[in-house]
Amino acid sequence: MTLLLHNLPPITSSAPSLHYTSDTTKSNTTVCIISSSNTDKPRIKPKITKIKIKEPDDYHATLKALNSKGRIPRKSLGQHYMLNGEVNEQLVDAANVGDGDVVLEIGPGTGSLTNVLVESGANVLAIEKDPYMAALVNERFSGTNRVKVIQEDFTRCHLRSHLSSFLGSDYSEGNSYAKVVANIPFNISTDIVKQLLPMGDIFSEVVLLLQEEAALRMVDSSLKTSEYRPINIFINFYSDPEYKFKVPRANFFPQPKVDAAVVVFRLKQAAGYPQVSSIKSFFSMVNSAFNGKRKMLRKTLQHIKPSSEIEEALVNVGLAATSRPEELTLEDFVKLHNLIGDA
Secondary structure: OOOOOOOOOOOOOOOOOEEEEEEEEEOOEEEEEEEEOOOOOOOOOOOOOEEEOOOOOOHHHHHHHHHHOOOOOOHHHOOOEEOOHHHHHHHHHHOOOOOOOEEEEEOOOOOHHHHHHHHOOOEEEEEEOOHHHHHHHHHHOOOOOOEEEEEOOHHHOOHHHHHHHHHOHHHHOOOOOEEEEEEOOHHHHHHHHHHHOOOOOOEEEEEEEEEHHHHHHHHOOOOOOOOOOHHHHHHHHHEEEEEEEEEOHHHEEOOOOOOEEEEEEEEOOHHHOOOOOOHHHHHHHHHHHOOOOOOOHHHHOOOOOOHHHHHHHHHHOOOOOOOOHHHOOHHHHHHHHHHHOOO
């Protein structure tokens, strides 16, 4: 590390000796302080130079962090570590993270994204399943008082309980909203989306780095395609999704077999949800509708109402009596449910 000192007068043999100390209270900033051991006037007042030193979370830094815990990426945990700091910065920018924001991060890994979040002024609640990575992140940010690490499986954790203790009264009273920014394991992306999107009372935005194919499928709700599924109805019921940008696979270690992409889900408040008599009953009907590929709704929903009543309801909402689930929009399903669904 090189320290650059500017605007110092020439040092002669009669000049007072100079000493410097290094203040590294912040992980990315070193301040060189010049002082004189001679108190005689006039005192030398050189310019103090602050040098921002940002350690890159690149391939070598990632290997070093993993080696410090004797770890290798585990396929069973879907561990693919981000090597490009610019991608992390774009993730944070996509969520408009600013000073004082509270951010939930899922699977922080070596803490590369956590670092960018902290630099942006956020307070981070990080949930990590791998105990070794949880310990690493906890150690890395122990001096910041900005990061709390919970070693737990996110899909099984009591998220609301953790958030309640971390967020404080402003959030529990609905005065402020937290955000989610995460590079998540591809193999549990649907589970995470299903867990987070109904939490519009706590989160304003959910920004996730997903497998590109899954990202496109979640955002594109085109009708009459094989990719149109119940998850599309779910996502649009609870949020307004937006595809942001592609992330090539070369940015990860180990390199996955597919590219990734970032999606922003802007969560709706309960008052903005489609009006159905019962959300549970609604999604039960939607899931039933898609059981049996290419089957007509009068067949897949006949356990709710007789086929003749299903046909009549479809016609009443402006659809063909022979309609199939991939032909219905979210609004169509809402109208249908309000005619045939159980309260």
